[in-house]
Amino acid sequence: MPNPPGIGIKSFGAYVPPRRFSKKLIAEANRWAFPSPKSSPKGERSVCGWDEDVITMAVEAGRDCLRDADRDAVHGLTIASTSSPYADLSGAAIVAAALRLPRTVRCREMSGSTRAGLSALIDACTMAGSGDQLIVASERRTAKPGSAQELQYGCAATALLIGQGDDLVARFLGSETISLPFFDHFRQSGSNVDYQWEDRWIREEGVLKFVPEALASLSKRLGFEVSDIAHFGLCGGSRGADALVARRLKIEPDRVLPNLQDRVGDTGAAHPALMLASALERARPGEKIVIVSFTHGCELVVFEKGEVEPSDARRGVEGSIANRIEETAYLKLLSFDQQVDLDWGMRAEVDNKTALTQLYRTADQSLGFVGGRCRACEAVQFPSLPTCVNCGAAETQQPYPLADEPAQIATFTADWLQYSPAPPLYMGLIQFDCGARILMEIVDVGSAGVDVGTPLTTRFRIKERDRLRGFARYFWKASPAIAD
Secondary structure: OOOOOEEEEEEEEEEOOOEEEEHHHHHHHOOOOOOOOOOOOOOEEEOOOOOOOHHHHHHHHHHHHOOOOOHHHEEEEEEEOOOOOOOOOOHHHHHHHHOOOOOOOEEEEEOOOOOHHHHHHHHHHHOOOOOEEEEEEEEEOOOOOOOHHHHHEOEEEEEEEEEEEOOOOEEEEEEEEEEOOOOOEEOOOOOOOOEEOOHHHHHHHHHHHHHHHHHHHHHHHHOOOHHHEEEEEEEOOOOOHHHHHHHHHOOOHHHEOOOOOOOOOEOHHHHHHHHHHHHHHHOOOOOEEEEEEEOOEEEEEEEEEOOOOOOOOOOHHHHHHHOOEEEOOHHHHHHHOOOOOOOOOHHHOOOOOOOHHHHHHOHHHHOOOEEEEEOOOOOEEOOOOOEOOOOOOEOOEEEEEOOOOOEEEEEEEEEOOOOOOOOOEEEEEEEEOOOOEEEEEEOOOOOOOOOOOOEEEEEEEEEEEEOOOOEEEEEEEEEEHHHO
8 A cells, every 4th residue: 555645845935135234233323322342243134125024025935935836736825924014904815816826725814923934834734635735934023223123133934835745845744832821022912013021031941941842742752863853943032042952952063053043133933934944955855854933832843854856946045145235224224114204205295095996906917917918919018908019909918927037127217306215216118038018116226236138037015005094005026136
């Protein structure tokens, strides 16, 4: 009798916003109030641009995960986050539309704890059998200026495609959970910053007690030794807790995964999945990977690396981290996180109300970025219209997705006069390799700038915010192709 198919990870992807702020620069900006000579932190943290949030990052991580996957086989989509922009609106439905998933996909959100990402992953693995499940953990973390969390937090998203079969990147072996009213941090509803408790208490009374207990229980149940763990990652708890736990459990230091704190920052609910994806990029077939998420107790999961290697087309964790734009203006960080309200003048005094009826009717174009290709002459155009802009034939348009089409700059301008939350506003005529030409905003322009002929990719971003009603309108923007 043949063995039943395994359950586990079929593909994975990641997205780290390209903007990076030096932690030393942040500390220097606040030194007038906190002049401690010891406050010279190392490393950097990722920061969302004004037009990025949990939803846009989830789309980018999902695109990276699904590059070579069958999107029609995705039956469920879960977005895990504690920093979603909406309290009563399905961000997962927006992500599903942008990823062009089937209309019948089951969308849901998980929140309430930074364990949400790992919990969603475990749920998908233990309840597999109803088609592939796409789990996306995405977090845009903000902190009070001058706080320790301002130096620690970062932003990122990770996507994991869970399913059954023999073509697994990693096989799910099991999980363990300890849930207790041990509260290391909390955030009140309506607030965008956390309250953190004392590090030593978290480390001594929490991490060093709960994690060994959970791992001992899981290893006994699954029949493996701690020495069998090739890659060990701990998220949450106090700084340096991963090394202390590894020492107590007698896990060799070279088996402790880099915690990405000095390259990305602590990305909350997204961090366990981000570290798991990072481990999958370095693990060899047969090696065991253990990821622990500590908060309100702890939760851990163990995977075994499979024989299937991830797609070379995937950007992944390392590729996403390597694509960086260094920022040096601390006030820009505060502005992007809406910690300060700059006076942009009368040019910014516009009402950006979105017609929800129009949004629904054009969702395939505005969210899915689907244009049209003429059946008569094969010309590609955006938007798709009743008649072809090339040959004039009527009712000949077939859906043609443009999000993954290569492109380059035909013409562009950097506008300092028109309002933009991140001036200058780069606009250009974008020439797609398939023949379509679209006037688009260009983002993620670093110090090297752009020029005619610069290769481009597309990014799902916020087009504009309706601050009066609290709604964001999403669309696609062009970005230098180095981002991939």
